[in-house]
Amino acid sequence: MSQVGLDIVVCVKQVPDPEGPSSSFTVDEENVRVVTSGIPPVVSPFDENALEAALRLKKAGGGRITLLSAGTKISNPVMLKALATGADNLVLVQDGSLDYSGTDSRSTAALLAAAIGRMDAYDLVLTGRQAADTNAGQVGVGIAGFLGIPAITFAGKIDIAGDKVVVERVLPDGYEVVEGPLPLLVTVSHEVGDLRYPHIAEIKRAKEIPVARWTAEELGVDVKGEKVTELVGISAPRISRRCELVEGDTQREAGENLARALRRDGVL
Amino acid sequence: MTSSGEHTGVLVFAECSSGGNVTRLTREIMGLGGELADLLGEDLSAALIGSGLQEPGRELVALGAGRVYVADDPELSTYNPGLYVPVMRDLIGDARPGIVVFGHTPAGQDLAPRLAFEMGTALTTDCVKLDIDAQSRRLLATKPVYGGVGLGSYRSDKSPQMATVRPRVGREREPDPAAAGEQVMLSVDADATGAALRHVRTVGEEAEGVRLEDAPVVVSGGRGIGGPEGFEKLEAVAGLLGGAVGASRPPCDLGWMPSTGQVGITGKNVAPDLYVAVALSGSSQHLSGMTDSGKIVAVNNDPDATIFTVADYGVVGEWSEVVGGFTEALRGLLSERE
Ligand SMILES: Cc1cc2nc3c(=O)[nH]c(=O)nc-3n(C[C@H](O)[C@H](O)[C@H](O)COP(=O)(O)OP(=O)(O)OC[C@H]3O[C@@H](n4cnc5c(N)ncnc54)[C@H](O)[C@@H]3O)c2cc1C
Numbered sequence: 001m002s003q004v005g006l007d008i009v010v011c012v013k014q015v016p017d018p019e020g021p022s023s024s025f026t027v028d029e030e031n032v033r034v035v036t037s038g039i040p041p042v043v044s045p046f047d048e049n050a051l052e053a054a055l056r057l058k059k060a061g062g063g064r065i066t067l068l069s070a071g072t073k074i075s076n077p078v079m080l081k082a083l084a085t086g087a088d089n090l091v092l093v094q095d096g097s098l099d100y101s102g103t104d105s106r107s108t109a110a111l112l113a114a115a116i117g118r119m120d121a122y123d124l125v126l127t128g129r130q131a132a133d134t135n136a137g138q139v140g141v142g143i144a145g146f147l148g149i150p151a152i153t154f155a156g157k158i159d160i161a162g163d164k165v166v167v168e169r170v171l172p173d174g175y176e177v178v179e180g181p182l183p184l185l186v187t188v189s190h191e192v193g194d195l196r197y198p199h200i201a202e203i204k205r206a207k208e209i210p211v212a213r214w215t216a217e218e219l220g221v222d223v224k225g226e227k228v229t230e231l232v233g234i235s236a237p238r239i240s241r242r243c244e245l246v247e248g249d250t251q252r253e254a255g256e257n258l259a260r261a262l263r264r265d266g267v268l
Numbered sequence: 269m270t271s272s273g274e275h276t277g278v279l280v281f282a283e284c285s286s287g288g289n290v291t292r293l294t295r296e297i298m299g300l301g302g303e304l305a306d307l308l309g310e311d312l313s314a315a316l317i318g319s320g321l322q323e324p325g326r327e328l329v330a331l332g333a334g335r336v337y338v339a340d341d342p343e344l345s346t347y348n349p350g351l352y353v354p355v356m357r358d359l360i361g362d363a364r365p366g367i368v369v370f371g372h373t374p375a376g377q378d379l380a381p382r383l384a385f386e387m388g389t390a391l392t393t394d395c396v397k398l399d400i401d402a403q404s405r406r407l408l409a410t411k412p413v414y415g416g417v418g419l420g421s422y423r424s425d426k427s428p429q430m431a432t433v434r435p436r437v438g439r440e441r442e443p444d445p446a447a448a449g450e451q452v453m454l455s456v457d458a459d460a461t462g463a464a465l466r467h468v469r470t471v472g473e474e475a476e477g478v479r480l481e482d483a484p485v486v487v488s489g490g491r492g493i494g495g496p497e498g499f500e501k502l503e504a505v506a507g508l509l510g511g512a513v514g515a516s517r518p519p520c521d522l523g524w525m526p527s528t529g530q531v532g533i534t535g536k537n538v539a540p541d542l543y544v545a546v547a548l549s550g551s552s553q554h555l556s557g558m559t560d561s562g563k564i565v566a567v568n569n570d571p572d573a574t575i576f577t578v579a580d581y582g583v584v585g586e587w588s589e590v591v592g593g594f595t596e597a598l599r600g601l602l603s604e605r606e
Contacts, residue, residue: 018415022552022574025417034418106385133414135533136393138381145385150350150464153378166468171374172536173528176346177468190517190534191527228390233421234413239559243566243582248593251585255593258565258583263601267542267563268509 005063006160006182007121008054010087011112011128011143012047012069014078016040018132027236033100034133034234041075043082046128048195050188053158054126055086055196061160064088066119070111072099083206084198091115091212097223098216100133100231107226109142114219116147124165125185129154140187149183156191275427277311278304279365281356282328282336283375284316290324290331292482293371293435298331300398300438301369304407307400310366313337317355319345329449332441336451337363343458346470347375350463353382355456360387365428367407369398372432380432390424393432394533407431416533416556435481436539436560473528478512480529485511486540486561488531490548491518492568492587499524501591502546508598514538516548532557547587550575567591 016025020039028035043051054065067082070093083090093115097103103111116122125144130137137153144151156175157168163182168175170189180186198206216223246261248254262268280301282294290298298314305312314333316325321340328336339355356379360368368383370376372394384391392409396419399408407429413420460466480486487506489499499513506513515525517532531538533556543561548554550566550573558564559578566579567590576582583590 016414018553019551022417025414025552027418034414105381105391106388109385130393130534135411135413135415137377138384138391138393141378141381142385145382151382152465154374168471169374170527171470174471174473176470179466179468180464190521194521228388228426229392229422229424231420232408232423233410234418235421237412237416237419237556237559239555240577241564241580243576243579245576245582245584247583250593251583251589252593254583254585255567255590255595256597258567258581258590259594259597259601261581262542262563262565268598268601 005061006057006123007064007066008057009066009068009116009119009122009125010047010051010054011125011139012051012067012082013044013131014041014069014071014074015044015131015133017042018045027234029233029235032231032234041078043078044128044132046130046132046188046190049190049192050126050128051082051085051087052195053155053188053192057124057158057160058086066091068112068115069093070098070108070115072096080203080206081198083209084202085196086202088209089212090209091119091214093214093216093219095216103223104227104229105134105136105138105142106228107223109139110146110226111216111219111221111223112139113143113146114221115214116143118214118219123182125183127185127187129187129189137187140185144185147185149185150180151185151187152178152180153187154189155186156189158186158192275364275366277313277363277365278308278367278369279360279363280312280314280333281368281370281376281379282314282316282324283371283373284318284321284324288320288323290327291371293373295331295440296435296438297369297371297433298328298333298438299441300433302332302441304367304398304400308366308405311335313363313365315356315359317344317352325451327443329451330443330445330447332447334449336449337454338451339454339456341456341458343460344456346467347378348460348463348465348467349378349382350465351458351460352379353386355454356383357386359454360428368428368430370430370432372434376432380430384430387428389426389428389430390422391430391432392422395431395433396437398431398433412533412556414552416552435537473526478510480512480514480536481538483512484540485509485542485544486514486531486538487511487544487546488514488516488548489519489546490516492547493519493524496524498588501588501595505544505591505595505598508595508602509542511540516551516554545575545579546591548575549573550578
């Protein structure tokens with residue numbers, strides 16, 4: 001640890017708002033992509049949870065938070081809003097080729113690890129457990145691999161105890177407590193809690209923060225060369241069914257009729 | 269890693285339940301791995317890591333593994349990446365499988381990317397389909413992307429090709445107690461003191477009654493339920509039907525339901541005979557975890573809610589009224605039968 005408190009890096013990916021109405025996502029099978037329209041970009045929700053975890057650690061023990069984002073066309077307002085929640089620095093690795101089909105988990109991890117490696121100091125690196133677009137859940141572990149530091153996945157809670165990090169790792173039926181040393185990478189799950197809203201005053205502060213802009217080339221990462229998977233097809237899931245609407249004179253009766261319809265068809 | 273020799277065969281990472289048998293998901297991915305191996309005309313094998321593994325080793329042979337690689341050591345009784353990664357890395361290095369299949373479980377999701385990155389190979393997570401591309405004879409791994417809006421298929425030229433697979437994707441094969449297969453004991457030198465991470469303890473939140481994943485009927489509530497009291501009403505319905513209660517994400521985030529009840533892309537993947545979706549809108553993330561259900565019922569006061577497009581039966585209305593009538597009629601129907 002360089003100064004007082006931890007140097008925390010939070011990796012944030014910009015994605016089309018995954019909570020946007022499903023009608024705003026169109027599967028373009030021919031061009032092997034998903035096209036979105038009319039929905040704003042946001043920070044991928046699990047990365048927001050990671051940032052929230054970082055803010056709590058900073059509040060408890062001091063330290064600095066650096067946001068790191070790689071991608072194409074990263075939106076200023078999106079990053080500004082994230083910074084304004086209480087982060088200190090912003091590093092952008094922006095390049096037209098860093099889009100959904102130009103990268104994969106491995107090449108993204110290589111790039112982010114190179115960027116983190118170039119920073120003055122890092123004690124704790126946080127990522128979301130998975131991104132809302134690829135749903136892959138690999139980049140965090142990959143960054144740790146490239147940096148040669150340990151990683152703990154799916155944190156629901158993160159605490160610092162002396163020189164150790166204590167993580168509650170979310171399991172389908174509970175959680176397990178895992179301890180790791182610093183420097184450490186932790187991938188964060190939504191159980192950590194929602195990202196706080198920025199104070200208006202903080203937006204002003206955030207606007208003053210100088211943005212470091214690095215490129216893959218400067219970082220010495222051959223993004224194409226690191227890529228090991230190819231997205232070869234995309235389709236819309238065929239899940240629609242014909243719905244029989246069950247009615248009644250009252251809503252209660254409609255409920256009764258529902259039970260009868262299920263009995264009639266042998267479902268019950 | 270492709271230093272010498274071809275990568276061939278399908279290796280399945282097997283997991284055991286606390287009872288000491290292989291898990292249902294393991295049986296499913298053994299079935300799936302077997303299909304891939306048949307398509308390729310190659311062998312199926314399994315990796316089994318843990319403690320006290322004689323019985324599951326035999327089970328895996330009966331499920332079609334020509335070879336079961338066993339790392340049996342008390343230190344390996346709980347998953348610890350620091351101990352499991354070296355075992356799997358060495359095994360894959362020696363056995364040189366073409367494909368490695370994991371369950372999309374807490375261990376699989378953690379272990380597979382670590383191995384893939386270490387070996388410089390490709391991994392596709394959370395797969396809903398695995399196939400062999402007829403032309404290239406490479407693995408085609410299909411998974412939900414954009415929260416389930418699309419299904420993306422991935423291929424790689426690197427070997428071994430890895431995938432984690434969701435529950436209920438693979439079909440279990442009938443075990444053959446007479447099947448021939450050998451168990452290969454791996455010599456392990458598991459010493460947790462050297463590992464960077466320390467597993468301190470596991471805290472279980474055992475749900476009462478039927479497990480959500482295994483329940484024949486699931487009654488799920490969404491944000492529209494409005495609070496924990498509403499979920500008690502859903503409990504009553506589930507109880508009558510011998511089912512379990514689930515939820516979309518908001519009720520879990522709001523503390524109306526334990527987070528273990530979440531259904532969807534970041535929750536549980538369920539496929540009961542009957543899924544009753546009450547006051548939830550049907551986001552792609554939720555649908556991704558339940559549309560394989562036998563019959564789907566939707567109750568929602570918004571006639572345009574997406575959930576109706578994937579339902580077989582729907583009632584438009586205030587949920588407490590509809591569910592009230594449903595529960596009453598159900599009581600009557602069920603007592604008639606007795
Ligand atoms: C990365 C990511 C992962 C996610 N993973 C999951 C996941 O695994 N599972 C999941 O469920 N969600 C997940 N989500 C959240 C998801 O996007 C939706 O926000 C969530 O599913 C919505 O829950 P809901 O349908 O209960 O709420 P809403 O969308 O708010 O729907 C509530 C519904 O209730 C109806 N309603 C309201 N009041 C009543 C009433 N009195 N009577 C009848 N009907 C009523 C409304 O008409 C509405 O349709 C994830 C999101 C992200 C970004």
